Amino acid sequence: MKYIVTINGKNYEVEVERGHATIVKTTETAEKVYVSQPATVPAQPVTPTQATSATNQVTSGDGEPVKSPMPGMILDVRVSAGAAVKKGDILFILEAMKMENEITAPENGLITAVSIAKGTSVSTGDVLAFLKT
Template sequence: MRKFRVTVNGTSYNVEVQEEIKSVTAVPCGQAVVPAAPAVAAPSPVAAPVEIAAGDSAIKAPMPGKIIKVLVKKGDKVKKGDVLMILEAMKMQNEITSPASGCVTLMNVANGKSVKPGEVMAVIG
């Protein structure tokens, strides 16, 4: 078991995840088993840091996932609690809401974009 601390919508949770055990294929006696080489992912480009002005509210990804629907765009006025986008994670659709009333000053995601935990998805000013 591996232990993680996960924050969802500002609430922290301690979770335990059981690692999956890969199945073993039987081989005839006397033959060696050669493990497959691990897959190496291509490095992803590093995104430029997002600057947030004093008084602005950054909406950060609470978990890794994929944006399946963006409901607002830069320049839109929103109220506290308005749904800004839908984040799909672990086959669940999560509504990402505005933490404050204001204007969308930055929309850093689009439909189909994958996000990492803590990544700034939008800014409300």
């Protein structure tokens, strides 16, 4: 699995396999990030699902939640907050068991918040977005 970690204004693309991490690429970020305590590597291994599904997830929004029907990886996010959608419009592409699945809008409405980003691992029932009808 590959992750992007930002530390002190630098993005590190890190590849993790079997508990071993390797830095693939380093880039500067547009804005500096200041950390009050030094970052440390956890002593116990963290599964990829735990590491990515909890990051950057909006847990509340205006409207009904659009949830993941199965565990997998988000390959594409086709909507953003404020987008008007119709029933059946493709919101996300979810890869599960080597198959690409289209997550569609259940109703006509307005996307009020998007909870996940491209490359995020999700579990069944994770909130992907909020739809106000």
